[in-house]
Amino acid sequence: MSTNNFSTVFNFLLFLLTFVPSISAVGSPVNIWPKPRSFVWTTPQAIPFSPSFTITSPSHPYLTPAVNRYLRQIQTAQYNPLVVPAINFTASLPLQTLTITVTDLAATLSHGVNESYTLTIPSNKNSATLTSETPWGAMRGLESFSQLVWGNPARVAAGLVISDWPIFEHRGVLLDTSRNYYGVEDLLRLIGAMSANKLNVFHWHITDSHSFPLVLKSEPELAGKGSYGSDMQYSTEDVKRIVEYGLEHGVRVIPELDMPGHTGSWADAYPEIVTCANMFWWPGTPEDRLAAEPGTGHLNPLIPKTYDVVKNIFTELTTLFPDTFFHGGADEVVPGCWKADATIQKYLAANGTLSQVLEIFINSTYPYILSLNRTAVYWEDVILDGEIKVNPSILPPETTIMQTWNGGPNNTKRLVSAGYRTIVSSADYYYLDCGHGDFTGNNSIYNQPPGTEQGNGGSWCGPKKTWQLIYNYDITYGLTETEAKLVLGGEVALWSEQADSNVLDSRIWPRSSAMAEVLWSGNRDERGMKRSGEATDRLNEWINRMVRRGVKAEPIQPLWCIKNPGMCNTAKAA
């Protein structure tokens, strides 16, 4: 959580502002998603742009492209709102300049970087201003500015002051590009839309048991043999493009090469370092299963060759991905897979345990990650798994971050109470793939007599996580104030068993927008009441704007609902 002095000052300002008469947040004629922390707009007005409108900004390798992008967007978008804002149009003073001032131009995009900004658009001057601590805050402000623009000819809301900064520093989307492949254009579109939602972390779950699409110069065979094909790989140039694109949009890219489980695809290049690869995943009872789902294979921690390969990979990953977070995976290590290996069998026969095997793996890789100046992120399983887990003492909280996905708020509490900084991706709330049935074949559960309770339709984590469910979830639920400070933020996750390029946009949007707002400015109104009802109309408009920008977000209501405000509610508004 953001607890620096800066935000304390703003909290105080916000306190003062509550005494200033202003347009009620409920029903502002133009809105920004996620809703800003403070938005003072006493007399809503709108002004046109001068034909020679420009944005002046300090030169910066990533801010400058962003400025150019937003300038182009303002000039060409001509956004047509679902509900035309009922605002007095002041034609007298067209806007000539948006002036950006950045205090600390050298701040790099990394966890905790200051993203605050102040945006002022007067109605009686031809110049608007955007001030921020960092270039990344300026990008957030530019996005807000762009959402205040609509119409043809374009006009912008005026007579307003916005002061804005996020509640949580880590606001991300996880995408799995192993189970199904996504083209680079898909990933860029995702990052662009994330930036529009002020999300700042793209957690790229690049590889898994199903395919290894990442081309590594140090280990070319991994993608050469383990990808779905030469047309379904990410080259070094692709990665560079994605990372650069992220920087130009204020979105960090955190790579995850899941391991030691979920590594079946490595076996095509290195069969000797992967146990139980390419075996039928469920030969008998659940206890004997070789993987959590079809697609078997775990790295073998007892073979030196494993670390030769892994270290090559780690070294190259740090050159590809500048971010200081490094995701080490470590979820779903399944006993059956390691037990199928003769070397490990021998180790177990000599009174070793599978947890010790995992500790060997962690002890052989974790220090190497740290040596590369990276902070390691692991899935919670590494210390919370019921069967195979390491002693937390080998993963000091100072240099380790945990990501939770099981057990809802309970596991968040277990992690933070153990002292770990934690990223929340609870499957109960943040898994965007849930609720679309199951993908395993030839499964008799699909064929039940009529009248049988359909349960979750075969989805292990169903039902579908609706935008309202996501919006209403408090990721610090049940934590003490001290514990809550260790929650860095959250990530919605799209696992790709039943997703690919065709459904990417509609699976991600607008549900990620729901999380984006909650992690940026919360899910409660000024009176402390949950505001998902009030957010509905705003989200409709935001979906429409995203669609106009080429992001095929899923609709949440009939168009009729926003055209007839309040009429689609369940209880008549007070």
Place this chain on the structure above:
Amino acid sequence: MEPDSLPNAVTLLRHNNRHYQAAITTIRLNHHCLHHRRIPSPLPLAQLKKFLVRQHWFPVIGQIWHVTWRGNTNGVAAMTVFNPLCPMMNFGFGGLLHRTCQKPNLLLQSRDKQGKKEWLGFQIGLLGTVKSPINIWPKPRTFVWGTPQAILFSPSFTITSPSHPYLTPAVNRYLRQIQIAHYNPLVVPPINFTTSLPLQTLTITVTDLAATLSHGVNESYTLTIPSNSTTASITAKTPWGAMRGLESFSQLVWGNPARVAAGLAITDWPIFEHRGVLLDTSRNYYGVEDLLRLIGAMSANKLNVFHWHITDSHSFPLVLKSEPELAGKGSYGSDMQYSTEDVKRIVEFGLEHGVRVIPELDMPGHTGSWADAYPDIVTCANMFWLPGAWEDRLAAEPGTGHLNPLIPKTYDVLKNVFTELATLFPDTFFHGGADEVVPGCWKADATIQKYLANNGTLSQVLEIFVNSTYPYILSLNRTAVYWEDVILDGEIKVNPSILPPETTIMQTWNGGPNNTKRLVSAGYRTIVSSADYYYLDCGHGDFTGNNSIYDQPPGTDQGNGGSWCGPFKTWQLIYNYDITYGLTETEAKLVLGGEVALWSEQADPTVLDSRIWPRASAMAEVLWSGNRDENGMKRSGEATDRLNEWINRMVSRGVKAEPIQPLWCIRNPGMCNTANTA
């Protein structure tokens, strides 16, 4: 035992559910069996070895193997071969492996602990599951392909066909598709490629060129593609059957340069005559191009009815020349309307694709959008839908308004609408709506209140409406289709005697198979759109605003996530549903078919394709050729790989169907199965 006297699959299965340990001494192929299993025969042992190496099977000889299988008299359900000392060498599969060839195709000779030689038989991966190397969706009724081969197209390949206003455009379309598609399959069919005789002509013969596209029209066809002749042929009773045959032909084409499966004969015809998709274009608007893409994809799936739920309470997008104010005031805007020309284009496109277009202007409920033009004929319009208790609701969901049956003006408008609809839509089916008539809405009207005060009932009000409109529908030479509510609703319903089964068809959506039975046992021909199986919008939560059910403390059971008809209806659920479940043979004959339905509260053009496909494909196959294999077993397991390939082909044709599995699954046949086979 020598291979030729090997136990057949059934004998092998007498050893069900056993674990076997053996040292493999020899591997051999059962060539005879391979031939019958449509595998290139003889398959060189080298090729098999290559395959086995790819599957990490080698070296096989000399190793100790654990062999486990489960199954029943229908076949082996799951089998794994596992070598604990060499775990890389493992192979397994789920899925029934049996039938066509009664003998296994891969033979492993082993010695047991007593040193006794024994042959084990397997049907494996590439050689394995009962499948044709290239498939048509929906699977044809009979598909004889003795020796799978493929032939190229001559550069001057043509399709000859009798001239016909709708078949001819279809022929041109398929010819173009064959020439340019260059479909790249997920799994390249392992078929011998015969280059000697490129295909020169596909000849179409139609017996009854005059047959119109209407319910029950003959859609059968026979497609023959010889491997030793330059001519293939489609014969059909009607142009519409020829279109089905053309679609099948197009699905047998792949690659660059294009080639087509050969040495085959297909005889095909549907089980059910009515196979449709319902789309609601009122709650959210879809552009004409969206509807054309839908119809095109329906045709590719051999679906033949587009049930167009055009209007509802939310918007009235259909421009009617006789009643221009309805869309003029009731649509979402001038850019969200269907003009007469748009409708003509959609209907013509349907005819060129063998897809009937049945219009539904839902009434007397679901008519709030009519009130913008005619406030006087609509009760309770534009009111808040849920003023208090559920019993007092004014509509089944936000968006209120019912036509007022007690006002003559209502029928003036309706007769104009009906008359114009009959000119716009040539189909003889006419959907009269009649679902979800809600007491509160009519009770809110003064005229109706007066009628009720004089001991009238709401059901009588509905009877007045039906008696004033149904005969008019019939007079336009139309068969009326109504939602089941009209006779089954718990509160407001008509006496079935005013809707004779001879001229009335019912569409069921509630109560699963029970309501189907109620309707057919009352003598009605019935279309099945059970919300429990066929509602494609379900499982995506709810759209009402400001609803406290969305905000429950963590730990609360999430139920169906707020969706009244959740969970999401998966393709497997749809595939496994038998729409005549629980009916007698006589009753089942009254089931005309089914329609999946996409209601658009939470759907619009951005998600149209992925909501409809491939789930409508699942229904399409079941209604065309069933959901069971030759042994009467449900075949959704076997259908999975075929559906993956079909999704890929649909996507390549521009239809953004939703994926059902990781690509890995089809690349590794059987490996994504579960052992949960009954």
